[in-house]
Amino acid sequence: MNHMTSQFKSTDKVNTFDKIISLGCNCELTWNIRNYFGIECAYPMDWWITPFQALEKLLENRFHDLFNINNLEVSEDLLTVRDKYYNLLYHHDFKKTEDDKIIEDCIEQQIPLLKQKYTMLVERFFKDPENKRVLFIRNRDGNIPHLDPDTTPMDRTGIPLNSCTLSWRNCSLILK
Template identity: 35%
Template sequence: MQFKFAVSLGASCSVAYQIRRYFGQETAFPFDWLITPFASLIQLIENDLQSFVEPAHLAPYQNYFSLLNTNHLVLHHHDVPRENGRIVPDWAAHVEQVRDKYEFLGQRWREMMTDPEPVLFVRHQGRAHLTNPGAESIPVLKANGLSNLIKEKRQGRPFQIIFASAIDPEDTRPLTSEAFRFDDVRYTDQEEWPDPSDWWRGASADWTRVFKVVAGSVNQGRQILNERT
């Protein structure tokens, strides 16, 4: 299948980075640079990302480590300036810009969901945690729930979805026909990224293998996405 867009569903920034690296896609979508737990993802998609960000619902998180959306429980980790690994003390001066950004991206999401051309969605990791590092896998039932929710929102328009190291490896029940499952996509590759500050970028070799299976060769993928974005 040829895709007009590849769209990150989180859980973290590595998915958006790897989409850009492989496909050459520059078009941004709402979950690109967030840390998004699975339950929050479902809630936001159910609501069509309406009223995603309200300035009154943004607050520093864990001693200014990040910016928490208290309404939807996602981290806006890169949406305000950072210094020395933490958000700046005057973070509140930037919240109107954050709201405007997600109003724009929310509208782009809604337009993408009604676009008749195929879309590829990508979820890495299952239940990402805000309070503890790492993530827990989800059962096939939850994965199928997400796939069916997107099918409902897409209203018959074609799509496929990748679950990368997101589903419980011991749960072998069948997925929906739109889903691809890969259980061996690492969070990072320390040989590729020896500097720990780069670990968030993910394991490029793993992602290249995944995208080749689903979207064809790297050149084909770049051609498809670039000529339509």
């Protein structure tokens, strides 16, 4: 196992990165990145469940209005909190009971600290790639309980037909 904390190197320059950043779709990817590379630095989508259309909307809106109480609903089985605007799940952000159920009556009290935390993570997400070689990684979407189906049009290879672009000085993220 290769635990590199500041640089992720290969024998050729093409595969050398300063940062590796998860773009979701779920926490499994972040767990694997942290476990394999020994990375501790957090980003907004590390522990969310984000279908592709949610990722696209988050990037287009630059994560505006996260944790808006009017957009949040606790799932009927109390396992997660859904953001109805972005159609994503805040699966690990809210306090739970010992049997892993969301504590419904304290959701609103947790919002200020979550907004503060994610404001910092979003700032890091946009700042860290500046002047660095960054590898953005995203794992597969699937049928995700508690969410509306992802309606992103895909081509025959499973690549989204619409595109979303973010640019930094030395880095571009193009989702097509």
